[in-house]
Amino acid sequence: MASADDRNEDVWHDEDAGPVVRPYAMTRGRTQPARGEFDLISLVVATRSVPSVAAGLQPEHVTIMRLCQRPLSVAEVAAHLNLPLGIVRVLLGDLLDKGYILAREPQPASHMPPERIFKAVINGLRSL
Amino acid sequence: MGSGPSDVSSGTALPMAIKVLIAGGFGVGKTTLVGAVSEIRPMRTEEIITEASVGVDDTSGVEAKTTTTVAMDFGRITINDEVVLYLFGTPGQDRFWFVWDELSMGAVGAVVLADTRRLAASFPSIDYFERRGTPFIVAVNCFDDAPRYSADDVKLALNLDPDVPLMLCDARLPTSGREVLITLMEHAMKKAEPALS
Numbered sequence: 643m644a645s646a647d648d649r650n651e652d653v654w655h656d657e658d659a660g661p662v663v664r665p666y667a668m669t670r671g672r673t674q675p676a677r678g679e680f681d682l683i684s685l686v687v688a689t690r691s692v693p694s695v696a697a698g699l700q701p702e703h704v705t706i707m708r709l710c711q712r713p714l715s716v717a718e719v720a721a722h723l724n725l726p727l728g729i730v731r732v733l734l735g736d737l738l739d740k741g742y743i744l745a746r747e748p749q750p751a752s753h754m755p756p757e758r759i760f761k762a763v764i765n766g767l768r769s770l
Numbered sequence: 771m772g773s774g775p776s777d778v779s780s781g782t783a784l785p786m787a788i789k790v791l792i793a794g795g796f797g798v799g800k801t802t803l804v805g806a807v808s809e810i811r812p813m814r815t816e817e818i819i820t821e822a823s824v825g826v827d828d829t830s831g832v833e834a835k836t837t838t839t840v841a842m843d844f845g846r847i848t849i850n851d852e853v854v855l856y857l858f859g860t861p862g863q864d865r866f867w868f869v870w871d872e873l874s875m876g877a878v879g880a881v882v883l884a885d886t887r888r889l890a891a892s893f894p895s896i897d898y899f900e901r902r903g904t905p906f907i908v909a910v911n912c913f914d915d916a917p918r919y920s921a922d923d924v925k926l927a928l929n930l931d932p933d934v935p936l937m938l939c940d941a942r943l944p945t946s947g948r949e950v951l952i953t954l955m956e957h958a959m960k961k962a963e964p965a966l967s
Contacts, residue, residue, distance in 0.1 A: 681876065682842075682856075682858070682873070685784045687784055713785060715854075717813070717856070717858075718810075718813060722813075726818045746786070746787075748786065748787050749788070750876070754962035755962075757962070759788065759852075760956075760958065762849055762850060764956060766847075766850055767952050767955070770944075
């Protein structure tokens with residue numbers, strides 16, 4: 643029992659405690675993206691291959707570039723990175739600002755999609 | 771890349787994403803339904819919410835802040851090159867209504883999953899979408915050990931508007947889940963028609 647305590651004396655948290663670093667340290671305190679809205683279902687895609695960390699990017703930026711070689715939603719990027727949405731929005735804003743990604747925001751909330759989109763979804767679901 | 775890389779509008783080459791909500795009481799099978807129809811394993815994303823509140827008896831004027839993490843489960847169905855459908859399960863606890871507001875913003879519609887053993891658990895979801903004007907349908911998840919009622923009986927018990935579709939489903943089955951989504955999309959399209967014409 644005593645030996646177990648010795649071994650764990652510096653480990654005062656477990657995985658359930660979440661990240662020890664306050665999350666917004668990763669964005670240097672920024673809570674709003676420099677550019678872009680980034681709805682949960684905004685789709686983002688990289689405009690270039692994965693840059694090296696040396697290009698003035700954080701490791702998380704590079705991971706996003708790797709993930710977004712094909713289109714992904716903001717929610718998926720956040721889930722893959724295991725980071726809260728607010729932080730992912732800031733990181734995506736940095737990449738949008740540099741021109742490393744493109745983003746497509748969904749239809750504005752005040753507009754329903756056109757009928758042909760509904761029909762495409764219905765037909766698509768039927769053929770699955 | 772010929773297009774201006776910093777131009778957000780050049781992202782129109784990307785598919786359009788649309789969002790559907792899967793709501794209902796705790797343990798009614800929301801994540802099961804999402805998992806049955808999603809092409810990816812259901813994923814989880816988290817939002818940190820900081821609520822600033824001023825204590826009533828706090829004379830110092832210092833704001834108290836509480837930080838909450840709200841998890842949202844979701845799945846994806848790629849329809850074609852043009853459209854991707856995302857399904858979001860709504861957080862179960864009623865105290866996360868503000869997340870519902872964000873989630874239902876821009877949603878084309880919602881499925882309220884119901885369990886005949888605990889019909890009352892679906893009332894808050896139904897009330898919410900009725901108030902908000904979000905097109906929704908009710909899907910009764912037919913648990914093996916739950917008593918069976920006719921769709922009309924359940925509709926009466928839920929006091930639903932006559933035009934709200936209600937159907938029976940098995941949330942574990944992809945074919946059943948897709949039928950639910952097709953019914954929702956047909957209903958939402960009908961609701962959108964006046965605005966379209």
